[in-house]
Amino acid sequence: MTQRYFLYFKYDGTSYHGWQSQPNGNTVQDELQRALSTLLREDVQVVGAGRTDTGVHARMMVAHFDFSQDIDCAQLVYKLNRILPRDISADKVVKVGGDMHARFSAVSRTYHYYVHQHKDPFLRSYSCQLTYPLDFDLMNRAAAMLMEYDDFAAFCKSNTDVKTTLCKVTEARWVRDGEYQWHFVITANRFLRNMVRAVVGTLVDVGRGRITLDGFMRIIEGKQRSGAGESMPGNALFLERIEYPADLQAHGLDT
Structure with a gap:
């Protein structure tokens, strides 16, 4: 068997x-x-x-x-x-x-995206260096908006064969790791291809003053990838955690 x-x-x-x-x-x-x-x-x-x-x-x-x-x-x-x-x-x-x-x-996945704002040779392989000032408080206000929507077509890679662009985001926030280091945490039931890197790129544009909070909202509601920011480099992105229902964990799937 x-x-x-x-x-x-x-x-x-x-x-x-x-x-x-x-x-x-x-x-x-x-x-x-x-x-x-x-x-x-x-x-x-x-x-x-x-x-x-x-x-x-x-x-x-x-x-x-x-x-x-x-x-x-x-x-x-x-x-x-x-x-x-x-x-x-x-x-x-x-x-x-x-x-x-x-x-x-699986009921949820969590990704972390790492950025740093001070040149450091020991971070370059697993974090993205950003050389411009960023307003992380504003970026967190924009990130919180993600939990108010369920269609993330704006952050889905173009020409991708997906049946639905619906996702349920339950966590989205920037966390400070040090004087020059931050990471973005996002949890959802599912993710679209390239979604996290596109979300981060758009939030970075908010932090640079290129996109307002109203503009960020319009990007989500517009559902067009061309309206969102650039996709960030992949080397700074980590799949951090996958969660399964409690009854599965009771049968050995504890994480």
Whole structure:
């Protein structure tokens, strides 16, 4: 009888063309499938909780896979970490019910986007340097507006084949990390392709005085990607957390 397993893992996306397998370029999904197939001696396909773009990182990602036998989960994690590249690490493997789905069973995802305003060689790989003054109080007032809307077509990558641009944002705020460092936190039930980076780019325009609060509202209501700000670089974006219903956590999906 086939068993379903959830794999919790993290990765530095610098060297990858995103999460999802594609014809040209190595991806995180490719690496995981190769490692699992090698260790389990069976062709293993994984389904991720979401997709991250080229260069984007994940402090927590979840994927599920099916296997024909019972697995020693702790031993599999140990072996995965022996053969996975140094920029991908497995945290745990959990046996779940067959109706559980890494993507569709998730109830929320949280992303962090990091920025700094003072040149620092140790931040450049995982944070975006912004060399101009920003009004973060104003940016937080604009960010709060995101929770008043449910259609985010304005922040969806153009020519993307999506069935709906509806999302429920439950958290959106800027957090200060130091004198010159901040990060943006956003939580939603789902995200559109390129959505977080486009939201951050538009909020930065608000902070620079290029867009007013009324203008930010009109951008959301206009539902046109061309009205929003530029997409920010991917290297400063982290998928931080994925949450599942409490009843799933009670059956081993505690995070």
